[in-house]
Amino acid sequence: MIPELGHFALVLALLLALGQSWFGLLGAARGRVAWMRAAETSVAGQWWLLLLSFAALVWSFVRFDFSVAYVANTSNSLLPLFYRIAAAWGGHEGSLLLWALILASWSAAIVFFSRQMPLPFRSRVLGILGLVSVGFILFLLSTSNPFDRLMPAAPEGRDLNPLLQDFALAVHPPTLYLGYVGLAVPFAFACATLLEGRQEVDWARWARPWTLVAWLCLTVGITLGSWWAYYELGWGGYWFWDPVENASFMPWLMATALVHSLAVTEKRGLFRSWTLLLAVSAFSLSLLGTFLVRSGVLVSVHAFATDPSRGLFILGFLVAVIGGALTLYAWRAPALQAPGGFAPTSREAFLLFNNALLVAAAGLILVGTLYPLFMDALGLGKISVGPPYFGIAFLVPMVPLLLLMVFGMHAAWKYSRLGTAKRPLLMLLPLALLAAVGLILAGYDHFSLAAFAGFGVALWLMGSSLVAPWQRRDRWRSLPAGFWGMTLAHFGVGLFTLGVTGVESYRIERDLSLAPGESATLMGYAFRFDGTREVQGPNYAAVEGSFTVTREGQPVTVLTSQKRLYASGGNPMTEAGIHVSPRRDLFVALGEDLGAGKWSMRLQYKPLIRYVWLGALLMALGGLLATADRRYRVQLRQEEGQPA
Amino acid sequence: MTPRQKRIWMVVGIVGGVGLAATLALQAFQDNLMYFQSPTQVLEQPIAGERSFRLGGLVEPGSVTREPGNLEVRFRITDNVEAIEVSYAGLLPDLFREGQGVIVRGKLGADGLFVAEEVLAKHDENYMPPEVAESLRMPPLIKQVEAGGA
Numbered sequence: 001m002i003p004e005l006g007h008f009a010l011v012l013a014l015l016l017a018l019g020q021s022w023f024g025l026l027g028a029a030r031g032r033v034a035w036m037r038a039a040e041t042s043v044a045g046q047w048w049l050l051l052l053s054f055a056a057l058v059w060s061f062v063r064f065d066f067s068v069a070y071v072a073n074t075s076n077s078l079l080p081l082f083y084r085i086a087a088a089w090g091g092h093e094g095s096l097l098l099w100a101l102i103l104a105s106w107s108a109a110i111v112f113f114s115r116q117m118p119l120p121f122r123s124r125v126l127g128i129l130g131l132v133s134v135g136f137i138l139f140l141l142s143t144s145n146p147f148d149r150l151m152p153a154a155p156e157g158r159d160l161n162p163l164l165q166d167f168a169l170a171v172h173p174p175t176l177y178l179g180y181v182g183l184a185v186p187f188a189f190a191c192a193t194l195l196e197g198r199q200e201v202d203w204a205r206w207a208r209p210w211t212l213v214a215w216l217c218l219t220v221g222i223t224l225g226s227w228w229a230y231y232e233l234g235w236g237g238y239w240f241w242d243p244v245e246n247a248s249f250m251p252w253l254m255a256t257a258l259v260h261s262l263a264v265t266e267k268r269g270l271f272r273s274w275t276l277l278l279a280v281s282a283f284s285l286s287l288l289g290t291f292l293v294r295s296g297v298l299v300s301v302h303a304f305a306t307d308p309s310r311g312l313f314i315l316g317f318l319v320a321v322i323g324g325a326l327t328l329y330a331w332r333a334p335a336l337q338a339p340g341g342f343a344p345t346s347r348e349a350f351l352l353f354n355n356a357l358l359v360a361a362a363g364l365i366l367v368g369t370l371y372p373l374f375m376d377a378l379g380l381g382k383i384s385v386g387p388p389y390f391g392i393a394f395l396v397p398m399v400p401l402l403l404l405m406v407f408g409m410h411a412a413w414k415y416s417r418l419g420t421a422k423r424p425l426l427m428l429l430p431l432a433l434l435a436a437v438g439l440i441l442a443g444y445d446h447f448s449l450a451a452f453a454g455f456g457v458a459l460w461l462m463g464s465s466l467v468a469p470w471q472r473r474d475r476w477r478s479l480p481a482g483f484w485g486m487t488l489a490h491f492g493v494g495l496f497t498l499g500v501t502g503v504e505s506y507r508i509e510r511d512l513s514l515a516p517g518e519s520a521t522l523m524g525y526a527f528r529f530d531g532t533r534e535v536q537g538p539n540y541a542a543v544e545g546s547f548t549v550t551r552e553g554q555p556v557t558v559l560t561s562q563k564r565l566y567a568s569g570g571n572p573m574t575e576a577g578i579h580v581s582p583r584r585d586l587f588v589a590l591g592e593d594l595g596a597g598k599w600s601m602r603l604q605y606k607p608l609i610r611y612v613w614l615g616a617l618l619m620a621l622g623g624l625l626a627t628a629d630r631r632y633r634v635q636l637r638q639e640e641g642q643p644a
Numbered sequence: 645m646t647p648r649q650k651r652i653w654m655v656v657g658i659v660g661g662v663g664l665a666a667t668l669a670l671q672a673f674q675d676n677l678m679y680f681q682s683p684t685q686v687l688e689q690p691i692a693g694e695r696s697f698r699l700g701g702l703v704e705p706g707s708v709t710r711e712p713g714n715l716e717v718r719f720r721i722t723d724n725v726e727a728i729e730v731s732y733a734g735l736l737p738d739l740f741r742e743g744q745g746v747i748v749r750g751k752l753g754a755d756g757l758f759v760a761e762e763v764l765a766k767h768d769e770n771y772m773p774p775e776v777a778e779s780l781r782m783p784p785l786i787k788q789v790e791a792g793g794a
Contacts, residue, residue, distance in 0.1 A: 344651070367673070384680065385676055387676075392669065393673075396665045396668050515713070591736070594712065594713050595712030595713055598713040602734075
């Protein structure tokens, strides 16, 4: 009964989404206030219905309703409650339902928080979001209904993939979706602007906090995924240039570009049509990501079960959304005029380079991701593009981006002027290079030019981001949140660069065969294998290998790594043992019994790897701070007092 | 320098930088293109010597051997018609099993032994890499794979 209720709520939500787009777009076109109000009511109704629908799905998981095909496929009676709830988005159908719910939540948030926007504009935004919502709910109902029943009911479920039974992975998809779907908001703003032929750039100010929140969710989501892959996949890597990772990274790059170009559009009224195009592209890439993941055209660790009809539907949807938006853009964008110009080293110019480089990075990654698909589709053989390509393709635009960033954040609007920041920046360069040499000499066994350059740039960038707050130290309290957000995010970029440089230059990975009592030494850390024992977990049995780590005879830690066999069957799973410190991670993964008393194992030394994620989280935190900037809210309060 | 000269230099710099970047990226692209072959294709038109490629198929049941205590493992990858002997010294992925679809990346030696640098097995036991599913020569297996993908 409950699943049918969920299904029914979903159908009603579809009708309301249709209503939302109809009343939203037509109401604004004909200037009928009642219709525009009706669009808002539809949003609220749709949100409640989707929430009900999702709650019905979660309820089916909590109550072990294995007569629901999706529940039977992704959970079983031994699964703990927390993971039963998380299993609701552990498969294709449920994750799409969550997607639809999140989209409705964004729409509802716009109704609730964006009262300062003129009614027609807001209702166009809601209308566009309604169209996207219609597409997704139709997709759910026609090809991926999570409420489909099994006849007869399964006596037992098949279990959630053990890899997904993990905290970070339970929260990774919702966060990532918040970001992915959140990019629909700037997309809708852009479409509404084009539809209206709006000449003012006030929309950029309205769109900024929304874009920032979507961007920061995307940042956190990608970071969580990377962290999870590191400790759970048992490989010790943090980024694989896997096509599905690329699918989330390309929208991130575009969204980063958008965050910066919106600033130019808001403050200076420039880059108008470019910003609109970026908003359209960012969401298009996030839809493309969905297509790549859901249609199964890609070989990936993330690929769910494949079904050609799903792929076709998303492809059609993709063509409709991107084609529609680009047509609108081609039709309306030429009417937009940009006032004034800017000097070659003004802030606008730096942000222009920022955009060009970020988009170039996204483009190069897109080429590498899609090229194999085209070759295959044209029957020219099955090829793949190796990770080293992506490494170089990413580095090529990133190096100039980092260098420009050092100066860019101090540049003034409109004029070529670095002001008082120029001297400290130039003085910081030798300091940063000296510190880089010191870091290498103190921490590592050999000198590497790449590490020297990477550390140098990272430290220079971190120093540069602190120059402005230092110079304004007597009036910290009066500095706007947006300033602190920028400072923190750019400092995060530096920290991230530091981490990536360290781990890429000095990591050590070794696959070994050891008998109990034998040891191996990595960077001065001696790992002694102490043998294995049997361990019983709540829904698995495991063999646990234990390792004593010492450094110059001093004990450092005891690490354990498990090879788990889940009761629901399937293949074994590795749980890695990790010791964290600010300087490095030590990582052990137990392999298999090789006979003759020996075990295979992977030992790793990962310098500075924590700063990769810490840096990314600081970027997100910076975004959050910037969202809290007073001027977005002051605006709100002032206009609330006025009659609408 | 006059503003005009400044602008010209800037344009030259940008064009040069973009050209250099494009060259680097293209070079990296060329170097990292990797072909996928099934055992039958390897025997028909081998990519010998220096170039790495990816070989995919099923791990032939009963073919996995190793000397006790030795990290190096040998197995044969088959498409149900031909089989290639593979050697790998390293940790096998958790999903590596006889009869399972895998992709290995490495080079083919002159002696016909494929030396793998990496072994990939996918993370869902019901999921088969599409390349592997397509390259298999036995229709019932492909059906089974498709049915298992639900």
